[in-house]
Amino acid sequence: MQPSMKPYGATYSIIPMRRRSVRSPVSRSPRSIPRSGTATRAAGGAKARLRTYTTEGGWLHLDERELVEQTLQAKEAGFSGAKLKVGRPHLSEDVRRIAAVREAVGEGFEIVTDANQGFQLSEAIRRAHAFEPFHLGWLEESFYLPRTCQRTGG
Numbered sequence: 001m002q003p004s005m006k007p008y009g010a011t012y013s014i015i016p017m018r019r020r021s022v023r024s025p026v027s028r029s030p031r032s033i034p035r036s037g038t039a040t041r042a043a044g045g046a047k048a049r050l051r052t053y054t055t056e057g058g059w060l061h062l063d064e065r066e067l068v069e070q071t072l073q074a075k076e077a078g079f080s081g082a083k084l085k086v087g088r089p090h091l092s093e094d095v096r097r098i099a100a101v102r103e104a105v106g107e108g109f110e111i112v113t114d115a116n117q118g119f120q121l122s123e124a125i126r127r128a129h130a131f132e133p134f135h136l137g138w139l140e141e142s143f144y145l146p147r148t149c150q151r152t153g154g
Helices: 017-021 038-042 064-076 091-105 121-134
Strands: 006-008 011-013 081-085 110-114
Touching: 064 081, 064 091, 081 091, 091 110, 091 121
Parallel strands: 081 110
Antiparallel strands: 006 011
């Protein structure tokens, strides 16, 4: 079986997306996922288990209190990280939201962000610099990349 190459913005993944959101059928809580199979070997997988993060919650319309509550619930449920949406009208709003979550969950919990291609390149760079103190795992889809610039994967 060949690893699937799934386009995702301007990047490609050889590990199927469904592996990121596995829940235990008994407890309905996340568990680290055993790594085995062709895709794992192709990616050079050496660890016996993967850490998981949640993509549920973290939405832009949530106020800081709700965002912190959701993220703490994810941590208590066993996730090792959470994805937050960024792209509020003012940079200071995103910084306050991320700072509140980081303070609540501590440094050992992975915070990753997704801008849904909401910025121009210059704004993406500006926000990335502002987010540096929070030690984010990544800033996903920070700017729009026109189809003519994307790799076709052939």
